[in-house]
Amino acid sequence: MRLRNPGQTVTFTFDGKPVQGVPGEPVAAALLANGIRLMGRSFKYHRPRGVMTAGSEEPNALVTVGRGAAQDPNIRATVLEVSDGLEVFSQNAWPSLRHDALAVNDLLSPFLGAGFYYKTFMWPASFWEKLYEPVIRRAAGLGRLSGQASADCYEKAFAFCDLLVIGAGPAGLMAALTAGRAGVDVILADEDSAMGGRLLREVEDVDGRPAAAWVADVLAQLRALPNVRLMPRTTVTGAYDQGTYGALERVAAAGAPVECFWRIVAKRSVLCAGALERPIAFPDNDRPGIMLAGAVRAYVNRWGVAPGRSVTVFGNNDDAHRTARDLAAAGIKIAGLIDARPDVQVTADYPVFTGGSVTATAGRRGLSSITVAHQGGTRVIQTDCLAISGGWNPSVHLTCHMNGRPRWRDDIAAFVPTPDAIPGMAVAGACNGVFETAGCLREGAEVAAAIARDLGFTAEVTLPVAEARAYAIAPLWEIPGKGRKWVDFQNDVTTKDIALSAQENMRSVEHMKRYTTQGMAPDQGKSSNVLALAVLADLTGRGIPETGTTTFRPPFVPVGIAAMGAGGQGKGFAPTRLMTSHHATVAARAPMIEAGLWYRPSYFPLEGEVSWRQSCDREVGYARNAVGVCDVSTLGKIDVQGPDAAALLDFVYTNRMSTLKMGRVRYGLMLREDGFVMDDGTAARLGPDHFVITTTTAAAGQVMRHMEFASQVLRPDLDARVLSVTDHWAQFAVAGPRAQVLLNTVLDDQISNEDWPFMACGTVGIGGVTGRLFRISFSGETAFEIAVPARYGESLFRQLVAQARTLGGGPYGMEALNVLRIEKGLLTHAELHGRTTAFDLGLAGMVSAQKDCIGQAAASRPGLVDPARERLVGLRAVEEGRRLTAGAHLFAKDAKAVTANDQGYVTSACYSPTLDCYLGLAFLKNGPDRHGEVIRMVDHLRGVDTLAEVCHPVFFDPEGGRARG
């Protein structure tokens, strides 16, 4: 029922039926205004439930918003703002909210107590995963995900400030105003759509004006300060190290992301998060229409919505009286005020029952009456809304995020924060146990002024006049008597469950939480935790401080993974790196494969080719018989310069680079400090103090880091600098007997194989562009790598490919590259996989004993030079038509293929069109001593079992004449 003319309205739907709402109000307010009290079904017993609170702590009124891929479950109807066309659905009910089939669970409740599934579904064990768990999960629960990818946009952002004020109630507003006026760089974040906190929900004056008018005035002043940033609809979700705070913003602008997850870095912060009201445990205290008293007041005062026509109030503290007074003043009938305290003096024109309590309630889908036991007897009161108040709990949550433990204050029967629980965070107002407006205003201002002065600003405290009334409470937790009394409404935990937990010796509050599930789920027990531990304390005969609280952890409100991981989907998770030849390659219909973040062509199919092998074999032929072109830009390139550049390379490579002549290239091997091979590559000397080295594609980042480590950490005495230039140069391999002929079609000055002998390097002109030419070979053929600044890469690639085709060649991809290098026994990260040494690879001779290098000392450990180690060999298939496969294991010819007999494994394998047989590279125990032996190769995964001959790993042109020619 609305208490005032709503003015402009919008229409949304609830379970398909249109509902009128006022812009800015939460869905729960609009539903109450339309007389809808039943908003959902409970988690376990499918009990009818209505809204209980007016904030993000809401345990009952969880709804699903939208449908299809945009469906978003478990949204609190107390936070979700109404808008035109919004589709809202109730949860956990079938076939309908009014007639829910699983409401039968409520009748079965004697069998469904805490931990029932641990005891009930014990046998047979295999049924748990297949039957019991799926059934329980379907029956219990909250909203569901659509299972479809959502197109909604989420964002993440970073912000920095001197002072973060968390919460914009009276304390927060005064803190922001005081610090803002002093010139402090302030962020004021509040989770509500409108700032003001309880001042928007109470009937009281501040500075001689209605509180809401004072709030509007302060907000106008704050907006006028350039050093103050207001962040409404933003919940600070966690406090982390070094003054970092997580915050979730519900962005309310057309076309903007749905939510933005902020990481706010603040020199200091003030927590002004207020307090949350707690319920009282009495029988059937969960019916729709039973709400927290402060929430009832908020609906009336702020949104002009009466949650009922005949309201009763039940409490143990002065604040409950305020609800009765405000409602009566708004013209709502108060059917009774029940105060549990026997000695309270109240004069009011509605019935007051002191020393009373609610002992029963009635009304299946909504409250219809309550039974009150009081000093004068028992009475049944007809009522459609019961406002309850068990007292207020300061919102200490954020102060506990770094192991802080709150302390109990008997006078207000609540936990308050321990000072300095979060470095740099101060606490002010209701969350510090101050429950009157004047005190909140003063504490907010004073705390902020002290922080401002600490930060070097001059701050003044000017306080408005406001209400100061004492808060008095007599603790009241559970009303004695029979019946189920809910403690945790969201998880359907009653006092019986807590009693069962205590009875079964789960007496620690942390055990009780896990056994009963109290305080789990989206609301994290915001309204139930203190009540639950008080009940446990009573049951176990301990006090509340001894019982203690469970640990509050971030986030304060649920944060969607979509928001927290915003920007990390798809290409945001794994960006793509494209070679300059990418478009030309894709246009040639080459299938691309991933190599780290890069995409490289597998092969370049020609018309009529039906298998990759056909294309691959043809491309191998290009390099062996004519000329092939391959983009090798993905290999890491590192520029090394400085007077000690050569000395640095001597230190990182096993072999000597300082003796390398200018204009020459040398193969090099790098070890990790533990003696295992890290990477291989080439070093080219372009000048006395200038080298450019290459790394494998996979290890480019690792080698760069390693080079920086070597130069900065291990050898800061060396005057040398390293710089990654991988992206600056496009580099193409040109391989085959006609390589030099092809190059001469693009080079400004003709070259000959004699002028550019094997392992020469230097500068060349290509169409007027200065490039680099290296005569190096990864194919065993006469081969060059030609490099140009990346912006000329695509053009050069197209030219090289076009010219190669006129010479009987063409481009080749990764498959052919792999075959070419296996035929030559050249290594990749299939062999350099981090567990092999130079000794294993047959490269022990490359580790110079004449100088120190990274890994040299450890590489000489006896275990790393044991001849019995698995060492590199070649394998040649001996059975006609039987292939070799990478990953297969090796066994003695007549041995059983079991782990105990394992002799080694295959790292690379291919069909060699050059030699017309299957080849492999493998690591085999005592390998080099077993050339000529026939062994058994078994690949259990692919079902291959065949024989192979062990041989030298260089299968083709072992003398290397072709590369040198």
Place this chain on the structure above:
Amino acid sequence: MRIECPHCGERDRREFYYVGDAVALARPAPDAGPDAWDDYLHNRDNPAGDTNDLWYHEGGCGAWIVVSRNTVTHAVHRTKLAQKAAS
């Protein structure tokens, strides 16, 4: 977590690559013997308290940095270029 890069100022930890204890600064001589090398390569303390770690400002200037911090409070006490710490 933020780390003060001596070159770039206070930066988010996502810009850094972590390698471990700064013991790496004290590389033994090549002939220091198996025990010294075993310690250097493999043995690390796991203190509840102050540590010195090596971090690499990979998403920034490329500096290797010695970070003195506390594993219990997560406080970062000070940072220093490894280059200076080593020499």
